[in-house]
Amino acid sequence: MKTYVDCIPCFYRQIIEASRLAGLEDSTIKEIIDETGKILEESKLDSTPPEVVGNIYEILRKRLGNIDFYKQIKEKSNNLALSVYDLIKEKVSSSEDSLLTAIEMAIAGNIIDFGVKNSINVEKEVEKILKKENQFLKNNNNNFFAYEEFNSLLEKSKKIVYLADNSGEILFDRVLIEEIKRLFPKINIIFAVKETPVINDALKEDALFCKLDKYSTVVSSGSKIPGTMLDLCSKDFLELYKDSDIVISKGQGNFESFTDKNKPVFYLFMAKCQQVAKEVGCEIGSINLFFNGSK
C-alpha cells in the first residue's frame, strides 16, 4: 500500500509518542519533528507507510541507540494478554468451529495496538468481541473474510510463515497457531518477529515470553520497520520463507507493507484508519481475513 498524505499527521503522532516514551524534552522533540520533516521531504508517496515510519524511527535510533522505548508497554501488553488467555482458549475449545473462533480471537488480539491508539481497555474490548462471537461468521461470505479458502489451503499446506505484529497480540496468535497445530499436526509454522525494537512490535523476547516457541519456530524476519517487506528481510529469513505454502500476515502494519504475488497470503487484521479501510474497500473497524488483496 502506498502512503496517503493523510498518513502523515499519524507519522508525526507516532514519533512524538515514541520520543515522549524515550523521556525526551519538548525542545528535543521539536528537533526530531524538524528532522522528520526532512525525511518526509525525501520520501515518496509510493513508499509503504511502515517503510516511512521505519525511516523516521531511525532518527531516534541515531540519537539514542537501539533502545526499546516501548519495552514497558510491551511487557504490560504481554501480561494483559496472558491474563485473558484462559478465557480465549476456553472460547475456542468450546466452539462448534474452533478454527474460526481461533481466527476471531487472533484478530481480536489485533486491537492491542498501542501504536495506533494511546490507550485502550483491552479486557473490555476482548469481552466485547467475545460477546459478538458471530460477527465474523456474518461476514463470512464477503471478500474480506475468506474463511473457506483459508481452511482449504491449510489442508494442503506443510509450512506456514506467520508474520507477527504487536506484543500482547502475539499471545492471541498463539491460540490460533495452537489450533492450527491441533487440527493439522504436520504443518510447520515459522513465527517471524521484528529484528529491532520499533514501536510496540513483537521481538524474539516477546515471542519467547508468550511461549510461541512451543508451537512454532520463532525467528526474526530481519525487519526493522513496523511491517514486513521481503526486500528488507534478512537472508536467513528468506531462506526459511521461500518454500512456505501460505503466509499469514498479521496486523495493519504488515497489511500496509507486505506483498508476495507468488504465494497465497491471508491478511488478518482490523482496519484501524480511513486510509487502510479505503485500500481494502471495507469500513473502519472492519475485521478482515483478506485473501491476497490487490495492493
Add this chain to the structure above:
Amino acid sequence: MKTYVDCIPCFYRQIIEASRLAGLEDSTIKEIIDETGKILEESKLDSTPPEVVGNIYEILRKRLGNIDFYKQIKEKSNNLALSVYDLIKEKVSSSEDSLLTAIEMAIAGNIIDFGVKNSINVEKEVEKILKKENQFLKNNNNNFFAYEEFNSLLEKSKKIVYLADNSGEILFDRVLIEEIKRLFPKINIIFAVKETPVINDALKEDALFCKLDKYSTVVSSGSKIPGTMLDLCSKDFLELYKDSDIVISKGQGNFESFTDKNKPVFYLFMAKCQQVAKEVGCEIGSINLFFNGSK
C-alpha cells in the same frame, strides 16, 4: 499559549483538510506538506498555535490566492445554526437566568468547529447541551466559569469587544449579544471577525448573513490567523479596541492566541484538545467562561 509539540500533527491535519477542500491532488498536497515542514522548522514553540497555523495557511494563499476553501462549509454552518435559532432563543427567554442560559448557548455554539473535527452532528449536540442546561450552573463555582465576575463587570461596562470565532457559531454569539443588549441597553458591542479567509473562521459576510450588525458593530480585527493577537491586528481595529471595558474572547483559537493583561478578558470556549485542557487545567470537553486566565 505556546505551541506544544503535540499540536504539530493537528497542524498537518488542518493543512491537508484545507488542501483537499481546495481540490488539490495528493501529489500537490505532498508538496504543501514538505513546505509545512520548512515553516515548522523556522517556527518556535513559543509562538501561539494559531500564529503557526496562519503561517502554514500562507502556503495555500501564495499558491492559490485568497480563496475561501471553507466557503461551502461555512455557509452550511451558518444555515445549520439558523435552523436552531428559534430553539435557542426560546430556551434563553424562558430561562430563570436568561444571561446564564445565553452564555451556555454561546459556548454550545462553539462545538460547531469544522477546523477541529471533520464532521459533527450539530443539531444532536445542541439538543444534548440544551438538555443538560444545568451543567454550567453546576460548574458555576469553579475557576473556569466566572459568571459572577462576568455579570458584575457587564454592569459597569460601556463598550465590549467580542472576538468572533467560527461561522455558524456566530449565530449563537448573536443570541448572547442580544441578551446583553436587552439587559444592558447602553453597552456598545464591537463584533470582531477575521480579515481574510482562514479555515472556517467567520468573516464580515458571515456576520452580516447572521445579522450580527443589528445588535453590534461588525468590524474586521485585521487578523489573518485562526485566532487574534493584538500585534497582528489592524490599526483601525486597535483604535476601536483601546477604550473597551471588557473583551469576550470566543473559541479555542482566540484562547490559544489572545492575551491582554490590561483589560478583563473572558474566554468563552469548549476545551477541545488535551493541550488546551492542560493549559486551562480543566478536562477535555470542559465548557469554560475563563476569566483572565494566565497563559
